[in-house]
Amino acid sequence: MDLALSPEEEAFRAEVREWVGGNLPDGWGTPAYKEPRSFEERVVFSKQWEKKLSEAGYAGLHWPKEYGGRGATYMQQIIFHEEMARARAPQLFINFVGMNLAGPTIMAHGSEEQKKRYLPPILSMDEIWCQGFSEPNAGSDLANCQTRADLDGDHFVVNGQKIWTSFAHVADWCLLLCRTDQSVPKHKGLSYLLVDMKLPGIDPRPLKQVTGDAEFNEVFFTDVIVPRSQLLGEMNMGWTYANTTLSHERGPAFLGHQIRFRNALADMFAHANRTIRDGVPVSEHPAFRGRLAAAYAELEIMRYIGLRNITSILRNGRPGTEGSVAKLYWSHMVRRMQELALAVGGPAAALDGPDADDRGQWQRGYLMSFAQTIAAGSSEIQKNIISERVLGMPRGEVWAPKEKR
Numbered sequence: 315m316d317l318a319l320s321p322e323e324e325a326f327r328a329e330v331r332e333w334v335g336g337n338l339p340d341g342w343g344t345p346a347y348k349e350p351r352s353f354e355e356r357v358v359f360s361k362q363w364e365k366k367l368s369e370a371g372y373a374g375l376h377w378p379k380e381y382g383g384r385g386a387t388y389m390q391q392i393i394f395h396e397e398m399a400r401a402r403a404p405q406l407f408i409n410f411v412g413m414n415l416a417g418p419t420i421m422a423h424g425s426e427e428q429k430k431r432y433l434p435p436i437l438s439m440d441e442i443w444c445q446g447f448s449e450p451n452a453g454s455d456l457a458n459c460q461t462r463a464d465l466d467g468d469h470f471v472v473n474g475q476k477i478w479t480s481f482a483h484v485a486d487w488c489l490l491l492c493r494t495d496q497s498v499p500k501h502k503g504l505s506y507l508l509v510d511m512k513l514p515g516i517d518p519r520p521l522k523q524v525t526g527d528a529e530f531n532e533v534f535f536t537d538v539i540v541p542r543s544q545l546l547g548e549m550n551m552g553w554t555y556a557n558t559t560l561s562h563e564r565g566p567a568f569l570g571h572q573i574r575f576r577n578a579l580a581d582m583f584a585h586a587n588r589t590i591r592d593g594v595p596v597s598e599h600p601a602f603r604g605r606l607a608a609a610y611a612e613l614e615i616m617r618y619i620g621l622r623n624i625t626s627i628l629r630n631g632r633p634g635t636e637g638s639v640a641k642l643y644w645s646h647m648v649r650r651m652q653e654l655a656l657a658v659g660g661p662a663a664a665l666d667g668p669d670a671d672d673r674g675q676w677q678r679g680y681l682m683s684f685a686q687t688i689a690a691g692s693s694e695i696q697k698n699i700i701s702e703r704v705l706g707m708p709r710g711e712v713w714a715p716k717e718k719r
């Protein structure tokens with residue numbers, strides 16, 4: 315596949331580069347700049363940054379023009395994410411669900427009224443969304459969702475519990491997957507509601523993560539009255555709509571990752587050059603040289619997996635199963651890389667706080683790296699997808715030698 319850029323794409327790259335160069339927060343990336351660390355600080359910061367992107371026309375890049383987006387090609391989206399990563403610009407954070415999940419799902423299945431009501435405030439960053447899918451007994455097996463929405467005249471009565479709902483405590487709206495028919499097989503009785511998080515009976519309780527922050531929540535719904543007009547599409551078609559949402563969970567933002575990881579690798583090499591062990595920089599230490607070289611090689615592999623992904627998307631118009639190979643690979647690569655960065659720091663690397671190496675980025679990155687192998691489909695689920703859909707292995711069978719079957 316020829317991935318050379320057209321003159322228009324080169325012009326777009328120059329435009330983005332110039333804008334990012336002139337619009338990063340003052341002092342961003344300099345040693346004196348105090349980056350937001352706590353969840354609360356990051357929410358305030360990210361609302362300002364994402365609003366700025368929106369005002370400059372870089373929000374909803376992938377949204378069609380009729381809905382206020384830019385109608386950018388896939389290649390332009392890749393370029394945008396590459397340039398943001400190259401400039402080490404802040405990543406999309408607080409409006410991720412709205413922009414990437416809620417917007418595309420409402421565009422695909424919402425009524426004209428719903429599109430008019432919900433899409434503009436997502437683009438302008440005036441309303442934040444969360445994704446209420448997972449439950450204590452419905453994560454990988456999402457169709458087992460038990461939160462019920464009982465239709466009673468012109469409204470639903472919602473009761474149940476969601477969990478791991480990122481941003482629920484700061485969100486205005488929720489994409490809620492719930493059961494509206496108990497009598498049919500589990501995939502068939504689900505519906506999809508757009509729920510106002512300020513309604514009485516909704517109780518988000520933040521869950522503290524290993525980093526000390528509370529980004530996600532358990533959310534309790536007790537007799538919540540949701541108007542019938544908040545139903546997305548048709549009753550009992552929620553599973554189809556949920557799959558639309560999930561198919562957007564790993565969009566082209568992922569393609570900027572390998573540049574962000576390249577930046578992280580460069581930081582780690584600098585960290586290894588600065589850190590002295592047994593009288594020599596760690597980067598010259600025989601025990602580390604091989605591991606550092608392997609980290610470099612792994613990143614190259616990730617780049618090629620990314621290029622295969624892009625080729626498949628440009629050929630077929632949508633991501634293929636290569637997406638699972640990429641997710642499985644990079645999420646574990648990140649864990650290895652973060653582990654190595656801590657090993658470079660030695661015993662002191664376990665210490666976090668203002669005096670930590672590189673302002674605690676390695677400690678925090680290490681702790682967060684565990685989430686990557688769970689969120690957006692755990693590693694085991696990715697392996698199931700690869701074995702069944704890429705390698706054509708039989709579904710749901712536990713392998714055993716023939717004589718033992």
Ligand SMILES: Cc1cc2nc3c(=O)[nH]c(=O)nc-3n(C[C@H](O)[C@H](O)[C@H](O)COP(=O)(O)OP(=O)(O)OC[C@H]3O[C@@H](n4cnc5c(N)ncnc54)[C@H](O)[C@@H]3O)c2cc1C
Nearest residue numbers: 445446447448453454478479480685688689690692694695
């Ligand atoms: C940082 C983070 C943010 C999140 N944000 C949200 C959010 O905003 N909204 C939301 O709805 N959810 C969110 N989630 C939840 C996420 O989607 C689920 O954690 C994920 O789908 C796994 O589900 P589970 O936690 O219930 O684990 P389970 O599904 O209970 O899995 C437990 C273990 O069993 C393994 N397993 C399960 N089924 C199989 C199988 N068939 N074959 C082999 N192994 C299997 C899994 O891989 C895992 O190791 C978030 C998760 C994280 C980590």
